[in-house]
Amino acid sequence: METKKYSYDYPHPAVTTDCVIFGFDGSDLKVLLIERGIEPFKGKWALPGGFLKMDETAHEGALRELEEETGMNNAYIRQFHTFTEPGRDPRERVITIAHYALVRLQEVKGGDDAAQARWFTMDEIPPLAFDHDRILRMAQIMLRERIHFEPVGFELLPETFTMKQLQNLYEAILDVHFDRRNFAKKMFHLGLLIQTEDMVRTSPKRESQLLRFNKEKYDELKQKGFRLEF
Amino acid sequence: METKKYSYDYPHPAVTTDCVIFGFDGSDLKVLLIERGIEPFKGKWALPGGFLKMDETAHEGALRELEEETGMNNAYIRQFHTFTEPGRDPRERVITIAHYALVRLQEVKGGDDAAQARWFTMDEIPPLAFDHDRILRMAQIMLRERIHFEPVGFELLPETFTMKQLQNLYEAILDVHFDRRNFAKKMFHLGLLIQTEDMVRTSPKRESQLLRFNKEKYDELKQKGFRLEF
DNA sequence: TCAAAAGTGTTCGCTATACACCCATGG
DNA sequence: CCATGGGTGTATAGCGAACACTTTTGA
Secondary structure (H helix, E strand, O other): OOOOOEEEOOOOOEEEEEEEEEEEOOOOEEEEEEEOOOOOOOOOEEOOEEEOOOOOOHHHHHHHHHHHHHOOOOOEEEEEEEEOOOOOOOOOOEEEEEEEEEOOHHHOOOOOOOOEEEEEEHHHOOOEOOOHHHHHHHHHHHHHHHOOOOOHHHHOOOOEEOHHHHHHHHHHHHOOOOOHHHHHHHHHHHOOEEEEEEEEEEEOOEEEEEEEEOHHHHHHHHHHOOOOOO | OOOOOEEEOOOOOEEEEEEEEEEEOOOOEEEEEEEOOOOOOOOOEEOOEEEOOOOOOHHHHHHHHHHHHHOOOOOEEEEEEEEOOOOOOOOOOEEEEEEEEEOOHHHOOOOOOOOEEEEEEHHHOOOEOOOHHHHHHHHHHHHHHHOOOOOHHHHOOOOEEOHHHHHHHHHHHHOOOOOHHHHHHHHHHHOOEEEEEEEEEEEOOEEEEEEEEOHHHHHHHHHHOOOOOO
16 A cells, blocks of 8 residues: 555545446336445445546546446447535545446346346335435436437337337336327327338237337437427 | 655546536626636636535535636536546646536626636637637537526526516527517416516616516426426 | 617417227237 | 227317517607
């Protein structure tokens, strides 16, 4: 502990990136948590995260964390808040730049990380290490607000999906209920959906049509500036 | 440079808070800038900001900056993004937690700070130091989005104001134009405005009614959850 | 008397919402 | 034949957008 190689005239906080990784299984919104293997909070569940390297941006750091945990390297990821309470880490002053990521559950392979990782639905989240409860709650709020400006939901769905799944997703994110017919009408009216030829046997008795996200149309709309009404 | 008193096993970035301070003069949205007195970027205009103290949160740091520059200690202030590009400060690695503040121009006394400070309208902003151009642009975008969830505009207006001023403000923030009658209709319909008895001679020829923000009603609506449509 | 600002209402079209019946399938 | 899930259409109400004339007053 005598070999502290990095010295400054003024005290500097440590900086980490944390990542709230959201996934969707067709009915429920889920979050990936890691069981901590070391103190502090050993054995508790926590958000994936780690120290920012000196030559990477927070965005790159968060992507790195995400890849370590999920093997994904092209996910949607967005910084939403930086948490700075002086006492939030018992070891030293640590501020964390928090992100949320949206991933397709189907594409997630287990992470490299030896760490214990598990997906939790939003209503079975255990108490978390540090101030991660608060970070998670705020991630949910920010995602909920974001959906009014970007069709973020499509980042969570597979290539093709059913209208029912899309509605489940919006309902899970916004925590509201929509009328089935009105929801479909509105979604089609936005023009962001393409109907495919394919059907899928969704459950015991019925098959349903598969949809696809119209990215070209979205990019076009984004140019002009638009709002998603929900 | 030998007396570096603060040492760590791993390199730590320096952390600052920067503050985009918005004001409104009845017609135009303005931003408070500081002329830098020291290198780097000496003589250039920049956002007010400074190093985060080890015992304060970013919010407290931003409030402190704000008070130094404007003498205000109760303004609306909100963190919106943390900028982390490794090269953004030529001296050392500095990340900055950026905030925007909304203040009432009438209440701003000159700051304590000896620094040269000036209000600029949004279309006369000079090139700024560091990456502050980018920070300012993003502040504007975030404020624009925020107004869909909170009636932030009232933070920028005096206690009483005219419908014209309110409309000017919304038009300045959103960079759009509204029909005068439809705008008034919509605002009254939200129920967030109280008509006062008073009139004011706003300009050459005519007097107009003064309005007041209905904070109780707003708090009530916020409880239930609501959206501001624009 | 002209120019500038403010006050005021109506119409039209669209969208949001509420709502019910039919069909196909598997058990 | 029953239960489940998916598909489909209509009627109503409310909101958003477009739009013009009158009044006041100071220059």
